Amino acid sequence: MQAENAQKLKKLVEVRGLGKMFTLHNQGGIRLPVLRVIDFDAARGECLVLSGPSGTGKSTLLRCLYANYLATEGSIRLRDTSADGEPWIELTNAPEQRVLKLRRDVIGYVSQFLRAIPRVSALDVVADPLQQRGASHEEARARAEVLLARLNLPRRLWDLPPATFSGGEQQRVNIARGLIGGHPILLLDEPTASLDADNRAVVIALIREALAEGRALIGIFHDDAVRDAVATRLLPLQPATALA
Ligand SMILES: Nc1ncnc2c1ncn2[C@@H]1O[C@H](COP(=O)(O)OP(=O)(O)OP(=O)(O)O)[C@@H](O)[C@H]1O
Numbered sequence: 001m002q003a004e005n006a007q008k009l010k011k012l013v014e015v016r017g018l019g020k021m022f023t024l025h026n027q028g029g030i031r032l033p034v035l036r037v038i039d040f041d042a043a044r045g046e047c048l049v050l051s052g053p054s055g056t057g058k059s060t061l062l063r064c065l066y067a068n069y070l071a072t073e074g075s076i077r078l079r080d081t082s083a084d085g086e087p088w089i090e091l092t093n094a095p096e097q098r099v100l101k102l103r104r105d106v107i108g109y110v111s112q113f114l115r116a117i118p119r120v121s122a123l124d125v126v127a128d129p130l131q132q133r134g135a136s137h138e139e140a141r142a143r144a145e146v147l148l149a150r151l152n153l154p155r156r157l158w159d160l161p162p163a164t165f166s167g168g169e170q171q172r173v174n175i176a177r178g179l180i181g182g183h184p185i186l187l188l189d190e191p192t193a194s195l196d197a198d199n200r201a202v203v204i205a206l207i208r209e210a211l212a213e214g215r216a217l218i219g220i221f222h223d224d225a226v227r228d229a230v231a232t233r234l235l236p237l238q239p240a241t242a243l244a
């Protein structure tokens with residue numbers, strides 16, 4: 001039991017002195033500070049919720065954690081539980097191949113909007129991350145079916161490409177795709193923004209299950225009820241200019 005608790009408390013993310021400044025090259029090189037000296041950790045079983053007004057850099061922070069954006073300063077370290085050697089990886093200077101491997105095995109990201117791939121069915125869009133981790137096609141599709149059924153995506157849509165789906169249908173495909181891989185670290189950018197109350201409740205349940213499995217979640221939730229239902233800790237962000 002104690003060993004289990006220790007496992008659950010294990011730190012997976014360590015961020016120190018993180019800063020992000022955008023330089024607008026086509027606007028005469030204007031520099032836009034967004035994130036300043038951000039420090040936090042996230043451990044197994046934690047759901048850290050980024051809060052703060054629009055424009056304070058919540059989505060920017062998630063993109064830095066997924067290495068979509070390069071941090072301007074500071075350190076982002078992720079624990080690669082699948083690594084044979086040194087488990088802590090410094091993301092800010094990791095080579096591209098290492099970043100791709102981390103995205104396959106360690107860190108998942110549910111962006112606010114689904115980037116639909118033409119001609120690929122919803123079921124295969126969802127199954128893909130699990131297949132990339134070595135599961136068979138059948139196994140991955142079976143798991144995708146379970147998730148899509150729980151998220152109430154009508155069966156008639158499963159074999160169709162999601163490009164023409166409604167906003168809420170696409171969002172549910174996106175959530176299923178984010179959850180299926182079982183990544184120990186999961187980033188969520190407003191995953192319930194286009195969902196009705198019933199489906200929001202399903203997402204809350206899925207998030208709680210992910211936490212119980214010992215995954216670490218870092219998310220943005222504009223819906224206060226969803227945030228209160230899943231957050232174990234808040235990370236308030238302030239406008240960076242206010243610190244200048
Ligand atoms: N690629 C970019 N180039 C230039 N500026 C950017 C870029 N991405 C974000 N920004 C700026 O960074 C600031 C923070 O944006 P971000 O999207 O992170 O805010 P947010 O807290 O997620 O807001 P919201 O709650 O509205 O989603 C904004 O002023 C935005 O214009």
Ligand SMILES: [Mg+2]
Nearest residue numbers: 058059060220
């Ligand atoms: Mg945002």
